[in-house]
Amino acid sequence: MxxxxxxxxxxxxxxxxxxxxxxxxxxxxxxxxxxxxxxxxxxxxxxxxxxxxxxxxxxxxxxxxxxxxxxxxxxxxxxxxxxxxxxxxxxxxxxxxxxxxxxxxxxxxxxxxxxxxxxxxxxxxxxxxxxxxxxxxxxxxxxxxxxxxxxxxxxxxxxxxxxxxxxxxxxDRPQFDFRPYHVGTDLRTGWMQMMEGQESPYADFFIERMDNGEDITEEVLNNEGYTFLLVAPYLEQADDSQLDLINQVYEYAQEYDYPFYGLTASGEKAINLWRDLTGADYPFCQTDGTTLKTVIRSNPGLILLKDGVVIQKWSHNLLPNEQELEKPLEESTLGKMPDDTVGKRIVRILLWFVLPLMLLTIADRLWAWTKWIRRHKKLISYINKKEVKMRKKIVAGNWKMNMNLQDGIALAKELNETLKAEKPNCGVVICTPFIHLASIAQFLDQNIIGLGAENCADKEKGAFTGEVSAEMVKSTGAQYVILGHSERREYYKETPEILKEKVLLAQKNDLKVIFCIGESLEEREAGKQNEVVKAELEGSVFNLSEEDFRKIVIAYEPIWAIGTGKTATAEQAEEIHAYIRSIIAEKYGQAVADDTTILYGGSCKASNAPELFAKPDIDGGLIGGASLKAADFKGIIDAFK
Known part of the structure; x- marks a missing residue:
């Protein structure tokens, strides 16, 4: 609006x-x-x-x-x-x-x-x-x-x-004449209406001879033939550069017996001076100065009447020349109404000004439109061909219960300095024990390395000795939290309902959740891996709105490959990742599924990371033991190079 x-x-x-x-x-x-x-x-x-x-x-x-x-x-x-x-x-x-x-x-x-x-x-x-x-x-x-x-x-x-x-x-003269004396005006009719008492713009129009004071307005307007009127509102200010042409027109009028009058508001002194200067023999008549200024925008200017109608106007700069005055007006174009109509003048304006600007506007908008089309075609093509790469790539380290405070700070500092010097091609996160968070947050550049916790409580606050709430985690400066890790599920009996509460509290405190899912060896061997991961998602995160689910990072971790030295092949990992993406699409739509980052977590090392990360549905890794040494962790990060 x-x-x-x-x-x-x-x-x-x-x-x-x-x-x-x-x-x-x-x-x-x-x-x-x-x-x-x-x-x-x-x-x-x-x-x-x-x-x-x-x-x-x-x-x-x-x-x-x-x-x-x-x-x-x-x-x-x-x-x-x-x-x-x-x-x-x-x-x-x-x-x-x-x-x-x-x-x-x-x-x-x-x-x-x-x-x-x-x-x-x-x-x-x-x-x-x-x-x-x-x-x-x-x-x-x-x-x-x-x-x-x-x-x-x-x-x-x-x-x-x-x-x-x-x-x-x-x-010359105004290209558009809006005054009551424009070419084509019937002065006789207008003046007669005024004389009959009707409202008229010609109330101040009169022609009075200077020699005897006779009003000859009616005589001039009722003349059945041609009449020349030389209009000079004030002779003292009149341009005298075309005197020869003025005298030439007067001589032409005398030759063919056309009346010729000079109209001015100046007094006798100015008229005599003009006659001395020009040698003018034509009679002068007195007329209102304001009216003469209205009649023609030239001082002097020339008007030709026929039967009381204005049929021609000339400024002093464009008076008729000798060649145009060779024939009587009845046989000359001078004696006819000009064919330069208002319509033609409007067309000229349109052709010379409006049309070029319209063409410029059209060309400019077409060019902008084609640029927009080319840019968006390129973007669409890029999305279609490189859709997987549009998702956020992440390598997250899970330190688990390892390293004292001093060792943890030293490792975080080393990683921070290394990645500052050589920027990574993916997002990097380190998830540490609670005791490290506040200390590491003070010097960690979180534009390069995100900081996360390994867990948080399923309660907001209260008498829960030993627990750490999502609010407490956020207060340390952390951005992420791992939830649903298989070790928490197995050793601490975390159920889907408990994890659902943890996810809600984490998001309430603006923590980004890395949500872990995965099957055991027995479940894998029984071919139930798809059922397991689907149930874990449905039990804890599929209750979220589309907006909130978009904030979740999924980490698939085959329990049978964690800490065992076994690793799922790249094909096995890709297969289950593709399945996870498909059930997200069923729940939230393909666009959400395409935007969801899914990490692989199961004995990922620098040696197998490039093969794993090359798969279209694997967007990084959740790294355990290999994240405890800066060189090993960076080797995995470098897989995205």
């Missing part, structure tokens, strides 16, 4: 940031105007020149767009989520101030594409701030669409794309 909520918040934030950044990027001059409106509302207009506001406009649009893309692709998740919170934490109180004081009618969050009231903008920002906080709190819950190694492509491509869009929109 948490992951779902975070990713929903992330997608909402990404969508809003991308949309907001994109509409600003395609109209950087419009964003510049909005920044200037903000500064004027806060009485800071003089602090930032026009060029500074334009640069800030481009930076804001690129930042918003890139953060949106990075959130969408989960790039630099922590950084981007923090940036989103910072931006929303700044914008939310600002829009609250706008809602309360209403110094400007629209915050400009989405340019002219989506116009919100100030209160709508504030509540939108409250929601986005909450979403940003959720994402910042759990940034790693955002699902990546592109792997970290390929994220630099998205980062650089997104930044370059938004900067190129802004640059081209500044040089």
């Amino acid at each position: 948490k992951k779902t909520i975070v990713n929903l918040c992330r997608l909402v934030l990404a969508t809003v940031f991308i949309l907001s950044g994109f509409v600003k990027a395609v109209d950087p001059i419009g964003t510049q105007y909005k920044i200037e409106d903000y500064l004027q509302a806060m009485n800071l207009g003089a602090w930032l020149p026009d060029a500074g506001a334009l640069i800030l406009s481009v930076v804001i649009s690129a930042t918003e767009f890139c953060i949106g893309i990075f959130l969408l692709f989960a790039i630099r998740r922590r950084l981007c989520s923090h940036l989103a919170v910072i931006i929303m934490a700044l914008m939310t109180p600002l829009t609250l101030w706008l809602a309360l004081t209403n110094p400007i009618s629209d915050c400009g969050c989405f340019g002219d594409a989506v116009v919100l009231t100030n209160w709508q903008t504030f509540w939108k920002n409250v929601v986005l701030l909450a979403a940003a906080i959720v994402v910042m709190k759990w940034p790693t819950k955002m699902v990546r669409f592109v792997s970290e190694s390929n994220q630099w492509i998205v980062v650089n491509y997104s930044l370059i794309f938004t900067l190129v869009i802004s640059a081209w929109s500044l040089y």
Whole structure:
């Protein structure tokens, strides 16, 4: 649920940031105007020149767009989520101030594409701030669409794309025109509706001649032919680099008798200066400056009307050239509505930005998927071929009742130093008499050699003179305990019920149990070995849950081979080990059986250990007499090399 909520918040934030950044990027001059409106509302207009506001406009649009893309692709998740919170934490109180004081009618969050009231903008920002906080709190819950190694492509491509869009929109015009004067707009109909008292965006649109003060708006819009309008909101700031082309278009209009008007909000002084500079003979008309800024994002810019409909717009950088002005408009492509529709422009955006990122995402995910498949195929193949080696291999020494404290410490130290110098390829455990445990635990590196006891009591505590509880064993630092050894069963009459209690108490105190099973010579000769080992398991450990049974290590010890010099052949040992694994599978399933470590304990020596340990179902040994000398014990351990 948490992951779902975070990713929903992330997608909402990404969508809003991308949309907001994109509409600003395609109209950087419009964003510049909005920044200037903000500064004027806060009485800071003089602090930032026009060029500074334009640069800030481009930076804001690129930042918003890139953060949106990075959130969408989960790039630099922590950084981007923090940036989103910072931006929303700044914008939310600002829009609250706008809602309360209403110094400007629209915050400009989405340019002219989506116009919100100030209160709508504030509540939108409250929601986005909450979403940003959720994402910042759990940034790693955002699902990546592109792997970290390929994220630099998205980062650089997104930044370059938004900067190129802004640059081209500044040089030409906005790629998407959301204003009420876009190409295809019927100004005549809109203006007439306004004149009839209907609500209209053309309330401030008027054309008034400078020479006589006559309002010629209706005359211009009702003209049945073509009309050129040179739009220069403020001539003092107009670009004069294309004066020859402007005059050339005017001469062309005169040649074919097309009306040509200059529209400006500047006064007579600025108009006269422009005429002196350009030699312009075309008449100038007065129009509202804000309206002219809305009409075209170029100063100056050129508009062509036909029957009151806007059919062409040109920025001062891309005015019609001499070759395009050879024929009258009725016979020229200049006089027709351009075929560069909104749909085509959307397709271009999809082809140049969305499609490459989609292809990158698909390729990246396919590559990650094939890597996952290859890795898992290799792992599955390894498990299938080397399943036995996946189980823990252990060589455990059972010292029995041998060696005094000093000798035991000396042997443990020798083993510890030897195996530290030459790391073993298996787990090693030494199970010692109770008196050794606490002393040996102080210096034994149990990352290399585990320490275990040879027995523990079947009672937790109480008046049981001479017994040692599982809790006491654990308190010495021991990790393991041997239970069910044939000598305990034979000499001390330990029954399956007693052993069941010992196993439960050992596991309760987090001791790993090495549980011994095995048949006598008579039972072997009678062919009852399978019945015996199954009964011993069922009587003492098959009552455990699957989770607890997984903590058991089984040690098969043919009683007839302990201390007699006799050893079961490798084939005999493998046969009974395979049977033990099969009855574990019957009880707990094949997966548990495959994971259970089964040791062999019966006169195992360095000479026969390699052959025994090579068998697929023999996972090590429980070693008696051969564990009392470091060299002999290490020889058995080395069988795994």
